[in-house]
Amino acid sequence: MAVQYKQVFSTCVIFSLCLFFMNYALPIQSAEAFSDQVIQKGATGDDVVELQARLQYNGFYNGNIDGVYGWGTYWSVKNFQEEFGLETDGLVGDKMKNKLETSTEYDEEFVQEALQNGRKFTHYGSTPKHIQKGPKGGKNKQQQKPAPSKQQEEQQGGGQQRQGQRRQEQPQDGAGEQAPAEQGQQEQPQQQGQEQVDEDQSNQANIQKAMNVPDGYSENDIQIMSNAVYGEARGEPYVGQVAVAAVIINRIESPTFPNTASGVIFEPRAFTAVMDGQIYMTPNEEARKAVLDAINGQDPSEGSLYYYNPVTATSDWVAQRPQVKTIGKHVFAK
Amino acid sequence: MVKNVLIGVLAAAVIGTGWWGANQASQKEALEINSENNYQRAFHDLSFHLDQIEDEVGSTLAMNSREQLSSSLAQVWRLTSLAQSELGQLPLGLMALNETENLLSKIGDFSYKTTIRDLGEKPLSDQEYEQLQRFYKEAGEIRHDLRKLQASALKEQYKWTEAEQVMADNDAPMDNSIVNGFQTIDNKVKGFKETEFGSEMGQGFAPDVEKKIAESVKGKALSKQEAAKKAKQFLGVPDSMEVEIDELDEESLGFEGYTLTVQEPEGEDEIYMDMTKRGGHPLWFLQSRPIDEPEMSLNEASNKGLAFLEENGYENMELADGKQYDTVGVFQFVTQKDDVKIYPDTVYVEVALDDGEVVGYKASDYIANHHQRDDLSPSISAEEAKAQVNPNVDVQEEGLAVIHNEDDEEILCYEFYGTIENDTFRIYINAEDGDEENVKKMQEAEPVYDTM
Numbered sequence: 180m181a182v183q184y185k186q187v188f189s190t191c192v193i194f195s196l197c198l199f200f201m202n203y204a205l206p207i208q209s210a211e212a213f214s215d216q217v218i219q220k221g222a223t224g225d226d227v228v229e230l231q232a233r234l235q236y237n238g239f240y241n242g243n244i245d246g247v248y249g250w251g252t253y254w255s256v257k258n259f260q261e262e263f264g265l266e267t268d269g270l271v272g273d274k275m276k277n278k279l280e281t282s283t284e285y286d287e288e289f290v291q292e293a294l295q296n297g298r299k300f301t302h303y304g305s306t307p308k309h310i311q312k313g314p315k316g317g318k319n320k321q322q323q324k325p326a327p328s329k330q331q332e333e334q335q336g337g338g339q340q341r342q343g344q345r346r347q348e349q350p351q352d353g354a355g356e357q358a359p360a361e362q363g364q365q366e367q368p369q370q371q372g373q374e375q376v377d378e379d380q381s382n383q384a385n386i387q388k389a390m391n392v393p394d395g396y397s398e399n400d401i402q403i404m405s406n407a408v409y410g411e412a413r414g415e416p417y418v419g420q421v422a423v424a425a426v427i428i429n430r431i432e433s434p435t436f437p438n439t440a441s442g443v444i445f446e447p448r449a450f451t452a453v454m455d456g457q458i459y460m461t462p463n464e465e466a467r468k469a470v471l472d473a474i475n476g477q478d479p480s481e482g483s484l485y486y487y488n489p490v491t492a493t494s495d496w497v498a499q500r501p502q503v504k505t506i507g508k509h510v511f512a513k
Numbered sequence: 514m515v516k517n518v519l520i521g522v523l524a525a526a527v528i529g530t531g532w533w534g535a536n537q538a539s540q541k542e543a544l545e546i547n548s549e550n551n552y553q554r555a556f557h558d559l560s561f562h563l564d565q566i567e568d569e570v571g572s573t574l575a576m577n578s579r580e581q582l583s584s585s586l587a588q589v590w591r592l593t594s595l596a597q598s599e600l601g602q603l604p605l606g607l608m609a610l611n612e613t614e615n616l617l618s619k620i621g622d623f624s625y626k627t628t629i630r631d632l633g634e635k636p637l638s639d640q641e642y643e644q645l646q647r648f649y650k651e652a653g654e655i656r657h658d659l660r661k662l663q664a665s666a667l668k669e670q671y672k673w674t675e676a677e678q679v680m681a682d683n684d685a686p687m688d689n690s691i692v693n694g695f696q697t698i699d700n701k702v703k704g705f706k707e708t709e710f711g712s713e714m715g716q717g718f719a720p721d722v723e724k725k726i727a728e729s730v731k732g733k734a735l736s737k738q739e740a741a742k743k744a745k746q747f748l749g750v751p752d753s754m755e756v757e758i759d760e761l762d763e764e765s766l767g768f769e770g771y772t773l774t775v776q777e778p779e780g781e782d783e784i785y786m787d788m789t790k791r792g793g794h795p796l797w798f799l800q801s802r803p804i805d806e807p808e809m810s811l812n813e814a815s816n817k818g819l820a821f822l823e824e825n826g827y828e829n830m831e832l833a834d835g836k837q838y839d840t841v842g843v844f845q846f847v848t849q850k851d852d853v854k855i856y857p858d859t860v861y862v863e864v865a866l867d868d869g870e871v872v873g874y875k876a877s878d879y880i881a882n883h884h885q886r887d888d889l890s891p892s893i894s895a896e897e898a899k900a901q902v903n904p905n906v907d908v909q910e911e912g913l914a915v916i917h918n919e920d921d922e923e924i925l926c927y928e929f930y931g932t933i934e935n936d937t938f939r940i941y942i943n944a945e946d947g948d949e950e951n952v953k954k955m956q957e958a959e960p961v962y963d964t965m
Contacts, residue, residue: 216810221835221842223958224807242935247958250937254909270812391836392959417801418785434618435611437601447604448680468841475843476861476875477799479785481766482723501765504772513765 213280218271222248223391225291230271232290233283234259244290247391393474400440402462404470407444409462410452412469412509419507420466422480424473426511429484436484480504483511545674552673555602556666560659562596566620567652573645579632586624593621604677605695612702613655613695620648655698662694725881727768732792740771743793744786747825750775761787770796794880800872804840807866811835814842817869818862822846827860827879840866843873853889853913857882857923882923886915891925891944898927898942901949906931906938916941918950926950 213226227248234240234255239262242251253269260267263278392398404427412423430436430443437443445453452458480486486509487497500512566589573585597617600610623644627637637645665671669690676691735743741756754775761770769790776783786798815835822830831849833856835842841863848858863873891898895911902908910930918924926941937957941950 217812218810219812219815219835221837222811223837223839226810243960245958245960249958250932250955251935251957254932254937257909390959390961391838392956393836394956398959398961416783416785418783418799421799434622435614437598442598442601446601448677471838471843472799472863472873475863475873477797477873478875478877479787479797479799481761481787501762503762503765504759 213271213276215273218248220248220250220253220269221391227252228290229285230256230279232285233279236283236285393471396440396474401467401470401474403444404440404474405462405467406458406460407450407452408469409466410457410460411450412507413463413466415507415509417465417469418479419509420469421472421477422483422506422511423486423509424470425478425480426483426486428473429478429480429482433484479506480511483513485512486510487512549672549674552603552677555599556673557663559596559599559603560656560663562592562599563652563656563659566592566596567649567656570620570645570649570652574642574649579636582632582637583628586628589624590621590628593617593624597621604673604680605692610695610699612699616651616655616702620652623648651702654701658694658698658701662691662698665694666691722877722881723767726789726796726877729881729884730768730789730791730794734769734790735771735788735793737771740788740790740793741773744773744775744788744795744798747795748775748784748786748798749824750777750784760790789880794876795874796877796880797875798873800870802865802872804865804872805867807837807840809866809869811837811842811866814864814866814869815844818842818844818864818871819846821862821871821874822860830860833859837866841872842866848879848883850886851889853915853925854928855886855915857915857917886923889913889915889925891927893944893947895927898944898947899929901942901947902929902931902940905933906940907933913944914941916951924950930955 213229216226218226218230223246225246228244228246230248231240231242231244231246231252234252235244239259240252240255242249242255256269256271256275257267259265259279260269260275263275265275265278390398392401404424407427408420408424412420415423427440427443431438431440437446444450444458448454450458481503483503485497485500488508489498489510490508497512502510502512504511569585569589569592573582573589576582576585597614600614600617603610623641627641671691673691680692737758741758742752744756745752745754754777757774757776759772761772763769771788771790773786773788774783775786782800782802784798784800787796788794789796815832819830819832827846829849830846831854832844833847833854834845837843844862844864846860846862848855857878859878861873861875862871864870865872891913899908899911906929908929908931912928914926914928915923916926925944927944929940929942931938931940937955939951939953939955941952942948943950
């Protein structure tokens with residue numbers, strides 16, 4: 180066993196050296212670089228995908244590559260900044276990007292494709308040498324880093340296991356073409372060396388697209404509410420649509436109404452669009468934006484709980500409520 | 514011959530239509546029975562649960578040991594929430610049961626607050642005991658009426674779907690036993706309200722933002738012209754823009770204000786804004802326009818948002834949170850004083866990422882809550898506060914913050930951000946006495962569920 184390890188280790192070292200030089204020889208690898216924006220928490224987009232992929236590459240980030248700079252990414256960035264003596268502000272600026280670009284690799288095509296197709300695979304850096312050698316070298320230098328290192332180890336091991344399997348099934352895409360000959364030689368010892376590694380580790384998807392949602396609401400809630408707003412208020416001015424969405428939210432928060440979005444919307448006889456089925460039309464982008472605005476705090480109705488169209492309204496009762504204002508065709512009331 | 518064929522065809526058509534019609538009718542009936550069953554179930558469940566509420570509230574009155582009391586009140590809390598949900602499933606429209614729902618939520622609120630309280634340290638006060646007695650009596654009356662209604666509904670076979678019909682064609686006065694029955698109950702509950710004491714009891718709602726705004730805005734009242742001018746200044750739009758301006762209804766809002774629509778004469782840009790009359794504080798504005806692909810980073814946008822606030826006289830604002838939703842960035846700014854984040858002073862700013870324009874702004878909270886805060890020094894040290902945090906939490910960030918507690922009072926807290934494995938938590942520890950005020954798991958981005 181010991182001999183085997185030694186063997187593995189030495190091949191690893193050689194291999195990582197090879198890789199190291201190759202990186203310099205073939206700069207195309209890391210040419211897919213960040214745009215020049217400063218990335219901050221809450222951001223979405225390709226730069227975030229790249230950031231997460233690169234951080235995952237050198238073991239700072241263990242979450243999903245999802246293209247949303249959330250809390251997990253935030254802590255990874257801060258750890259990275261601390262490690263490399265940068266200001267730990269969670270902002271990814273030029274310095275940090277340079278550090279990342281020189282110390283990691285990023286195969287944009289591969290990650291983006293996985294992201295688009297929602298394809299499941301374990302760890303970024305589909306080629307074993309990426310994940311095995313590249314980061315190892317880097318990691319030895321940063322061994323003192325406390326928390327993530329164990330997970331990191333497992334993650335890498337788990338990833339590697341599966342990659343070994345994948346390899347036999349299909350030719351590698353991405354950076355695999357770099358050094359086919361070496362890869363073939365490396366394959367066997369690596370797999371043996373990793374036998375003790377926890378096998379069921381990280382078998383779930385690790386690249387998955389995601390989006391920001393406001394606190395306390397799921398994307399599906401937003402969808403239902405967009406349906407309601409579209410059914411109730413399409414054709415109204417934008418502010419009127421926001422106001423309708425705000426009424427739904429005011430009702431959720433009011434003690435006299437159900438406490439969930441669906442409870443409020445599907446309360447029998449509460450909304451005409453629900454009664455006549457217009458709620459099942461596909462909402463447009465505007466309705467969705469109105470809902471997002473309302474959830475994010477906008478309330479043109481100033482806390483109204485009711486609204487009605489005075490032309491078509493059938494209920495006298497609602498007309499007696501104190502009115503706040505009229506937006507478009509709707510009168511909003513408390 | 515032709516005649517015979519014709520007769521044959523017509524006969525077939527008649528039979529076909531008849532068959533189709535019968536089919537339709539039975540389908541319709543099946544659907545109606547289906548929804549009737551749903552209504553019936555909600556109705557009977559409701560009555561059952563109100564029964565239980567009365568029983569449980571009743572037993573608490575006789576209880577002495579606090580363990581018993583807590584568990585009983587927890588039951589009440591659970592039952593009120595069930596009953597509320599069932600009320601929400603009945604096709605009674607909005608008006609019929611306002612008061613009843615209110616009462617249920619008060620009972621629920623009361624039992625929740627007393628359940629989580631350490632009754633050993635702070636037993637029920639006499640006042641609270643009286644309140645419980647009152648709830649018992651009120652729940653008893655509702656229960657009685659509801660049972661009666663239920664009995665006659667079963668005996669006379671009232672149909673909820675019929676009641677729904679009656680309510681739908683609203684022209685006729687509502688004459689339906691079910692609807693009338695519920696309205697009677699609700700009117701009765703309305704009567705209860707007058708006998709209630711103290712406004713602090715059972716108030717499910719935090720004091721209205723509107724009320725606070727009314728109290729906090731000062732300065733002279735602006736005329737319509739002045740308001741329009743102020744709005745354009747605030748938005749940084751040219752004077753040539755047309756402004757439509759209306760007064761907000763003061764009675765229903767509690768404060769005087771204007772609502773404005775600012776319109777570019779030729780463009781399609783429209784900006785909507787509400788403003789207080791006194792002092793002319795813009796409460797919020799919204800701009801509706803299509804937003805193109807993002808051209809700038811969230812970071813740049815947040816700086817633009819901050820610059821916008823500074824231009825308009827906000828001082829010491831700090832970014833507390835920011836999120837990108839496709840083409841817009843939404844930012845939460847709070848006042849920062851002596852390194853203390855003051856969350857009640859929140860302003861939301863929405864920035865379009867295509868050209869960095871501020872397209873949304875909401876400052877009601879800031880205007881309602883902003884005031885001079887002098888004593889912002891904690892009584893306990895950060896280390897002491899940290900000792901109160903669950904040891905499993907790996908604290909990553911710490912700071913001081915003023916937040917609203919559940920009773921809507923401002924309290925000074927230590928704010929800790931920490932992680933357990935891959936989850937991030939925000940923990941507030943009271944900076945006076947070290948109580949854990951609030952713990953929240955921070956929301957992560959939501960995966961896009963593949964529906965293919």
